[in-house]
Amino acid sequence: MTIEPKILQYVLTLVEEKNFTKAAKKLHLAQPSLSYQITKLEKDLGVQLFIREYNEVVPTYAGSVFVSYATNILNQYRYLKNEIIDISELKKGSLTIGSLVSAGAHLLPNAISAFRKEFPGIDLKLVEDTSHELQDMVASGKIEICLLSLPIKNHGIETENILEEDIYLAVPPDHWLSAYQEVELSMCREEPFIALKNTNTFRTQSDELCQEAGFAPNIVFESTNINTCQSLVLADIGITIVPQMFLDESELKEKPKYLPFTINGKRPKRTLVVGYKNIGYVSKASRAFIEILKNISQ
Known part of the structure; x- marks a missing residue:
C-alpha cells in the first residue's frame, strides 16, 4: 500500500x-x-x-x-x-572535472576561480590524466566533464568547442629552418622529431599533420611534457610541434625559434573541447562551468 x-x-x-x-x-x-x-x-x-x-x-x-x-x-x-x-539552483552540490595536465594548467585556474566565486556552495574536484583515461572516465560516468583536445576517439562522448589555437614548429635558434618566417611542413620530412608520448591526443594530431604533409615523422625522442620536448629542441636533438598556448607561457629561460607552418598552404589549428557523456543531459553545474570556461577562453 x-x-x-x-x-x-x-x-x-x-x-x-x-x-x-x-x-x-x-x-x-x-x-x-x-x-x-x-x-x-x-x-x-x-x-x-x-x-x-x-x-x-x-x-x-x-x-x-x-x-x-x-x-x-x-x-x-x-x-x-x-x-x-x-x-x-546551484546553491549546493558537487562537480568533478577532468583535464589534460598541460591544457588544464593554462585554462582551468581562472575558470575554477570564477566558478567558485559565483557558486560557492558547489564542491569542485579536479582529476588530471591522459586523454584516453579521461575519455573512459567520462563515458563511464566517473567524471561529469573534461577538458580535452581533438581528435576524440570515444563515441560515448559529446563535445563542445572551447578554444581554437594555432600550432607552431619549435626549432633550435640556429637551425636552417629558422631563417624562414613560415614553412611548409613537408620541408621537415628529413628532420628528427621530438614528440609527446602516443597517449597524448596532441601527439595523435601531430602525427596526422605530418601524414597529411606526405611523410611519417622520424621520432628520435618522446616525452610526457611539452616543455621537456622544447628543452630537447634547444639541445639540438630535433624539432617539435607546439600549441600556441605554450609559446608565451613556457617555463623555459631560453626558447626555441617558433615558426608558423602550413600544409598545402593552410595553417593547422588545435581545438580544445569540453567532453561529457553522450546521454542527452548535462547538469546545471556542468553547464555553468562550461559557459564560464568558454567566456574565459575567448
Missing part, C-alpha cells in the same frame, strides 16, 4: 484542527471528501486512527503513532524538496 504525502498532511491537519469541518476548510477540501479520505486510509491500514465524537476528533493510540511517523516523513520530504531546489 502506498500513502501519498497529501494524505499524511490530511491526517496532521485533522489532528491540529480536531474537527473535520475546520480541517477541510484549511485544506481547501469539501468536508465529505476529507471524511472519505480518512475513512479509506483507516480501512486500508486495518486500524482506527480517530475517535469521532460529536464536535471533535481525537487520535487513537494507532493514530498517535501514525501522526508521529507522518510528521517525520513530511519533514524529510520538505528537506528533500529544499535540497533538490538548492541543487537545481
Whole structure:
C-alpha cells in the first residue's frame, strides 16, 4: 500500500484542527471528501486512527503513532524538496572535472576561480590524466566533464568547442629552418622529431599533420611534457610541434625559434573541447562551468 504525502498532511491537519469541518476548510477540501479520505486510509491500514465524537476528533493510540511517523516523513520530504531546489539552483552540490595536465594548467585556474566565486556552495574536484583515461572516465560516468583536445576517439562522448589555437614548429635558434618566417611542413620530412608520448591526443594530431604533409615523422625522442620536448629542441636533438598556448607561457629561460607552418598552404589549428557523456543531459553545474570556461577562453 502506498500513502501519498497529501494524505499524511490530511491526517496532521485533522489532528491540529480536531474537527473535520475546520480541517477541510484549511485544506481547501469539501468536508465529505476529507471524511472519505480518512475513512479509506483507516480501512486500508486495518486500524482506527480517530475517535469521532460529536464536535471533535481525537487520535487513537494507532493514530498517535501514525501522526508521529507522518510528521517525520513530511519533514524529510520538505528537506528533500529544499535540497533538490538548492541543487537545481546551484546553491549546493558537487562537480568533478577532468583535464589534460598541460591544457588544464593554462585554462582551468581562472575558470575554477570564477566558478567558485559565483557558486560557492558547489564542491569542485579536479582529476588530471591522459586523454584516453579521461575519455573512459567520462563515458563511464566517473567524471561529469573534461577538458580535452581533438581528435576524440570515444563515441560515448559529446563535445563542445572551447578554444581554437594555432600550432607552431619549435626549432633550435640556429637551425636552417629558422631563417624562414613560415614553412611548409613537408620541408621537415628529413628532420628528427621530438614528440609527446602516443597517449597524448596532441601527439595523435601531430602525427596526422605530418601524414597529411606526405611523410611519417622520424621520432628520435618522446616525452610526457611539452616543455621537456622544447628543452630537447634547444639541445639540438630535433624539432617539435607546439600549441600556441605554450609559446608565451613556457617555463623555459631560453626558447626555441617558433615558426608558423602550413600544409598545402593552410595553417593547422588545435581545438580544445569540453567532453561529457553522450546521454542527452548535462547538469546545471556542468553547464555553468562550461559557459564560464568558454567566456574565459575567448
